Amino acid sequence: MKGLRSMRTGPTTAMTSSGRARSMKEQVFSKSDWLKRLRALAGSTRIYVPVKEPEFHVFRILGEGVEPDFDYRNTRLSPKAIIYPSSERLFECSLDEKDPACNIFKDVDKDRTPLAIVGIRPCDAHGFGIVQRNFDNPEYKDPWWVSRFESCTLIGLGCSSPGSTCFCSSVGGGPFSEKLLDVLLWDLGDQFMARAVTQKGETFLAQAGGGAEADQVAKKKAEEVEKSAAKRLGRTISADRIRGKKINDLFNADFWEDVAFGCINCGTCTYLCPTCWCFDIQDEVFGKTGDRIRNWDSCMFPLFTLHGSGHNPRDKKVQRLRQRFMHKLKYYQDKYNAGVQCSGCGRCVQHCPVNIDIREVADRMNNV
Numbered sequence: 001m002k003g004l005r006s007m008r009t010g011p012t013t014a015m016t017s018s019g020r021a022r023s024m025k026e027q028v029f030s031k032s033d034w035l036k037r038l039r040a041l042a043g044s045t046r047i048y049v050p051v052k053e054p055e056f057h058v059f060r061i062l063g064e065g066v067e068p069d070f071d072y073r074n075t076r077l078s079p080k081a082i083i084y085p086s087s088e089r090l091f092e093c094s095l096d097e098k099d100p101a102c103n104i105f106k107d108v109d110k111d112r113t114p115l116a117i118v119g120i121r122p123c124d125a126h127g128f129g130i131v132q133r134n135f136d137n138p139e140y141k142d143p144w145w146v147s148r149f150e151s152c153t154l155i156g157l158g159c160s161s162p163g164s165t166c167f168c169s170s171v172g173g174g175p176f177s178e179k180l181l182d183v184l185l186w187d188l189g190d191q192f193m194a195r196a197v198t199q200k201g202e203t204f205l206a207q208a209g210g211g212a213e214a215d216q217v218a219k220k221k222a223e224e225v226e227k228s229a230a231k232r233l234g235r236t237i238s239a240d241r242i243r244g245k246k247i248n249d250l251f252n253a254d255f256w257e258d259v260a261f262g263c264i265n266c267g268t269c270t271y272l273c274p275t276c277w278c279f280d281i282q283d284e285v286f287g288k289t290g291d292r293i294r295n296w297d298s299c300m301f302p303l304f305t306l307h308g309s310g311h312n313p314r315d316k317k318v319q320r321l322r323q324r325f326m327h328k329l330k331y332y333q334d335k336y337n338a339g340v341q342c343s344g345c346g347r348c349v350q351h352c353p354v355n356i357d358i359r360e361v362a363d364r365m366n367n368v
């Protein structure tokens with residue numbers, strides 16, 4: 001498949017060996033100045049920033065009274081909903097019999113407002129790349145996802161202190177990975193150092209007024225922050241051996257009942273995950289109009305696979321749990337030959353109420 005990056009970038013200032021564009025100069029912004037510039041840009045671009053409220057961080061639109069907090073580990077919900085809302089109207093139609101267009105569905109206008117997610121972590125940007133293979137590929141393009149993603153600039157904030165549940169480096173990313181990002185920021189204490197990774201990123205920094213050129217002291221500091229972050233990453237996973245295993249051997253492995261025993265099918269793991277994309281489509285009637293709406297769904301819910309006939313091919317929770325891990329760690333690898341369907345953000349590990357850990361499941365699958 002064509003490089004995901006090249007599917008969304010324009011002309012470049014310089015090309016790396018991986019084909020990505022890169023600005024040759026890093027810029028620095030004092031933190032207070034950076035915020036002022038973001039606020040000035042917020043008139044023309046819908047800017048999402050991390051905000052603490054009150055227990056967890058969440059991405060909110062930068063507006064009056066909204067105070068970003070970039071000193072955070074990550075948001076509880078991934079930012080996938082900014083591009084792929086949990087509930088979205090796709091089509092609408094009139095149900096008024098006097099209307100000549102009665103019962104004829106038409107597209108709802110696509111939202112093409114320029115967006116920027118400022119402070120997104122590299123694992124979540126990588127998550128968009130993983131999901132992009134499903135929504136934007138040579139055979140199929142989801143116009144709603146694609147139009148929003150193409151309107152969006154990803155301003156990543158390198159992760160200076162990864163948490164104990166993070167494992168981005170084992171799944172093709174890293175705390176300072178530039179994958180899918182347009183700009184990468186380093187937190188240097190009272191300053192951010194910024195590097196444009198794409199032309200889109202260059203444009204964003206130019207629109208923000210540009211910063212002072214980073215000197216050797218700032219670059220050295222950034223290097224140290226990166227090294228220290230890499231050392232903090234704890235447990236890793238390896239999914240390489242899973243690729244070589246036979247599907248049936250994994251499917252019929254004897255550990256699934258054991259893993260599924262405590263699962264309460266709450267769906268938390270899939271709703272928080274930046275790389276889960278399952279949805280359901282419902283038609284709703286409101287007076288004389290009808291809407292076709294797409295809603296997030298979850299393979300962990302029994303209704304997800306319930307057929308109209310009443311038959312359910314995955315009516316047991318062990319079947320649903322196995323599907324989640326087989327899709328993430330086996331089927332996705334086999335289908336796309338591009339790693340696993342996981343960016344190592346660690347949310348499912350951190351928030352599963354019964355401590356089911358994808359890293360342990362990967363180990364078990366590796367050892368089949």
Ligand code: SF4
Pocket residue numbers: 262263264265266267268269270300351352353354355356
């Ligand atoms: S978060 Fe944990 S308990 Fe809830 S569905 Fe996922 S694996 Fe099961």
Ligand code: SF4
Pocket residue numbers: 127269272273274275276328341342343344345346347348349358
């Ligand atoms: S599977 Fe878990 S660790 Fe991997 S991207 Fe999803 S929430 Fe993050």
